[in-house]
Amino acid sequence: MNFENQTLVILSPGFPANEADSTCLPAQQAFLRALNREFPGVSVVVLAFQYPFSETAYTWHGNRILPLNGRNRNKLHRWFLWYKAWGILKNLHKKEKIAGVFSFWLDECAFVGATFCKRKNIPHFTWLLGQDARPGNRYVRLLKPAASSLVAMSDLLARTFYENYGIRPANVIPNGIDPSLYPNPAAKRDIDVIGVGSLIPLKQFDVFIAVVKQLRSHLPGINVLICGKGPEHKKLEQLIIDNSLQQNISLTGEIKHEEILSLLQRSRIMLHTSAYEGFSGACLEALYAGAHVISFFSPQDAWIRHWHIAENSDEMAALALEILQSVEIDHKPVLPYKMSDTAKSIMQLFAGKQLTGSH
Incomplete structure (x- = not known):
């Protein structure tokens, strides 16, 4: 060419x-x-x-x-x-x-x-x-x-x-994704579950919070981040309070992209609760950061390693619990597409x- x-x-x-x-x-x-x-x-x-x-x-x-x-x-x-x-x-x-x-x-x-x-x-x-x-x-x-x-x-x-x-x-x-953008990985994965995206109804972060509530009943000290800004911030903040999850879920607001990549490298699971998706760049970034991804949709017909598909929120919670409780889980980077x-x-x-x- x-x-x-x-x-x-x-x-x-x-x-x-x-x-x-x-x-x-x-x-x-x-x-x-x-x-x-x-x-x-x-x-x-x-x-x-x-x-x-x-x-x-x-x-x-x-x-x-x-x-x-x-x-x-x-x-x-x-x-x-x-x-x-x-x-x-x-x-x-x-x-x-x-x-x-x-x-x-x-x-x-x-x-x-x-x-x-x-x-x-x-x-x-x-x-x-x-x-x-x-x-x-x-x-x-x-x-x-x-x-x-x-x-x-x-x-x-x-x-x-x-x-x-x-x-x-x-x-x-x-x-x-561009692998060259990633910083050196953190020493350990101290974030159990992370969510990344605009705080809008389409992303269904209320479902995200409901899943974390289920997980908290098994893992009382679960550490969760939601990264992003949007019109639903106040609503989600109140949902976290209503479900007594203040000690488990932190809303970071909007942060720089390079910081997101660093947080993904510290995360065990990327929970993607969006009701619709083209091909989430955040999910691809999470995979290369070594996190497992759980979503409601499979963007590609071909299987993507470490990308798990759930039919509903209960199944999403079950998949997440299985990953979080496993002592043999693999967190090696996955690069589906460059x-x-x-x-x-x-x-x-x-x-x-x-x-x-x-x-």
């Missing part, structure tokens, strides 16, 4: 405001860094539609970031936003050799990107990352995407999108488009 002196344009709803912002879309950050390492001759430009709240271009690890300052405003502002994005794409197309356009999520980014690329005969792919595969995505009707243009992050997402829209994504390229391989697979799609000249 030769992309020397070519530009890949990435369209995303948001992007980190600076290099220190490690908590904003960590998987997308890891993808971009892997892309830079594997394809140093490719110039990357990111159009961030809604966030950061600025229109000042900046550089992120050598990549050009062009924020559009959408701020999730109303319909009239959204049309102006699309017009602005179209103008930037048009200008880039005039000045640079565009290898292709890659949209994160099938949303307004994909709608603008795919429409522009169709007119200019530029390769365009959309990465289905989670919520965009669920029912009610109006951009599917507006865009009518070809299966060949869709890249699902997991087998589960590909299947979900087909069930909801009758289109089976032709490509499945999974999420991955982000460097993800980056190579994505660019292979654009290489194929260049070779065939199709769209």
